[in-house]
Amino acid sequence: MLTITLLFAVTPILSSAIPVEQVSHGDATLTYGTKVALSKRTSITAGGDSVANVSAILNHRTSRIAKVHKGFSAYERNTGRAHPLAGGSNVAKRSNGAVTLDDDHNDMWQGAITIGMPPQRFTVDFDTGSSDLFVANIWCHENCDGHNVYHAEHSNTSKALFKPFRLSYGDGSFVAGLQYTETVSISNITVENQTMGSASLYSEGFGPNAFPADGLMGMGFQSISEYKATPVFQNLVSQNKTDDAVFAFKLTKDGSELHIGGLNNASYKGNLTYVNVTEQGFWQVNMDSVTVNGNQTVGNTSVIIDTGTTLIIGNSPAVKSIYAAIPGSKETSGGMYTFPCDAVPDVSLTFGGKTFNISRDVFNMGKSSDSSTECLGGIVGADEQDYWIVGDIFLRNVYSAFDVGKGRVGFADLA
Structure with missing residues (x-):
């Protein structure tokens, strides 16, 4: 297998039902x-x-x-x-x-x-x-x-x-x-x-x-x-x-x-949990829920999985409900919210019945200003949409597989 290190026919898509498939490749794969x-x-x-x-x-x-x-x-x-x-x-x-x-x-x-x-x-x-x-x-x-x-x-x-x-x-x-x-x-x-x-x-x-x-x-x-x-x-x-x-x-x-053209099973552990693409175009799937500090704040919604986006961008009412569950959070401008830097919340997204945690270091985008004790959260709101765009704030925490042949996206915990 050749590694290059740098500086830092499409098949029909299945119906919108989201069956869960967990795939374990095992030591022999x-x-x-x-x-x-x-x-x-x-x-x-x-x-x-x-x-x-x-x-x-x-x-x-x-x-x-x-x-x-x-x-x-x-x-x-x-x-x-x-x-x-x-x-x-x-x-x-x-x-x-x-x-x-x-x-x-x-x-x-x-x-x-x-x-x-x-x-x-x-x-x-x-x-x-x-x-x-x-x-x-x-x-x-x-x-x-x-x-x-x-x-x-x-x-x-x-x-x-x-x-x-x-x-x-x-x-x-x-x-x-x-x-x-x-x-x-x-x-x-x-x-x-x-x-x-x-x-x-x-x-x-x-x-x-x-x-x-x-x-x-x-x-x-x-x-x-x-x-x-x-x-x-x-x-x-x-x-x-x-x-x-x-x-x-x-x-x-x-x-x-x-x-x-495949998977690197040395990069993840456990099983891949797959969810079906619901509309051919973007890598669009259904997200089960968003949980904050152990409490569900957002239910089932359509999301676009996008490696070209840093943030998680959700519709404004849902994002507001997320930060309402974070003590001390405040809305700023442009759909952004802050929270106390000394109390970074535990946030997770669930796909196909499997919950994946966002690390606190990733969710915390940094202080809102040099002298502030408030930090910016990695989920931001947008009035222009009912769907979500899920980018690096989530993807940096998981191994993500994009299956063109079967029309599905899979996630697994990082090894």
């Missing part, structure tokens, strides 16, 4: 698939006695909600019907190997891929909340300094589709350029004729200071693709390049990884 290593740089969250970057948290909340709304729009264009969650919104062979990921600003988990033949190396944000691949090209000059750029003229497998693209986000950031098909490799697994975006324009939000990765690789479903194209992982599956139609994340401070 070997790790399979390709591992991409991840690591962390700076963070919009601070934790402990440090001061949280409040403005960055607010901007992140806005941009992630906007990203989901963009996915809703793509879904409607691609399927001819509104996404069910949009109603409440206002806006060449099987391989074994490994790749390592970086978490930049605690909201981007990036790792290495290559594009073209001969291969050109890029870092990309692996994002389960979108479905398209793009990198900057040689004509991109504004906000592209510091990014590796794609040379179509140097690749023997490059084919221009003569189709423009523009990926826009509600926070004003965007990328634009032309679509190509190319050879794309993740570690030692290669997919041919992959649709990708060659961007000649990056807005300021994709400049190297705000977006250290060279590009982005979406890992959602085709129905939210702006290109109306099959995403990279689904193409790997359809071209019979993976051991299994599964990818999985371990998002921790040390040893973070994305596993392509």
Whole structure:
């Protein structure tokens, strides 16, 4: 199995019923698939006695909600019907190997891929909340300094589709350029004729200071693709390049990884608890409940599992009920809440009947100001939605598996 270490056909989805399936791989099961290593740089969250970057948290909340709304729009264009969650919104062979990921600003988990033949190396944000691949090209000059750029003229497998693209986000950031098909490799697994975006324009939000990765690789479903194209992982599956139609994340401070085409059973313990995807598009599942200090505060609700989001973003009334169960908590601005820094609550989410705890260190995003004794909580509210977006604040506490073949998401305790 090859490990690269860096700096820090889609099947029909089952019905909306959520059966519980716990899978134990046991000592006789070997790790399979390709591992991409991840690591962390700076963070919009601070934790402990440090001061949280409040403005960055607010901007992140806005941009992630906007990203989901963009996915809703793509879904409607691609399927001819509104996404069910949009109603409440206002806006060449099987391989074994490994790749390592970086978490930049605690909201981007990036790792290495290559594009073209001969291969050109890029870092990309692996994002389960979108479905398209793009990198900057040689004509991109504004906000592209510091990014590796794609040379179509140097690749023997490059084919221009003569189709423009523009990926826009509600926070004003965007990328634009032309679509190509190319050879794309993740570690030692290669997919041919992959649709990708060659961007000649990056807005300021994709400049190297705000977006250290060279590009982005979406890992959602085709129905939210702006290109109306099959995403990279689904193409790997359809071209019979993976051991299994599964990818999985371990998002921790040390040893973070994305596993392509299988699971790394050394990264988790016990059983994987699976819940069905309820609508093909995002990785959307049902969450049973949220518990605070042993008391249930939120019941069953639809959630989107998104590796491209740091926070847990819930609808405002439910989030308010969570903090009402935390003694000394206070609402601030932008859906954020504080609690006494010396009394960090125990918060857990339940999926498929299995409860997973959020560590206090992760839930605590840091002090609200330098002199404050109040700390910011990792769950924030939003008026724009009835659903939840579940990001790193939860995912850093679990091993998460995304099963394209069976249309389900699994969670397990970290080893």
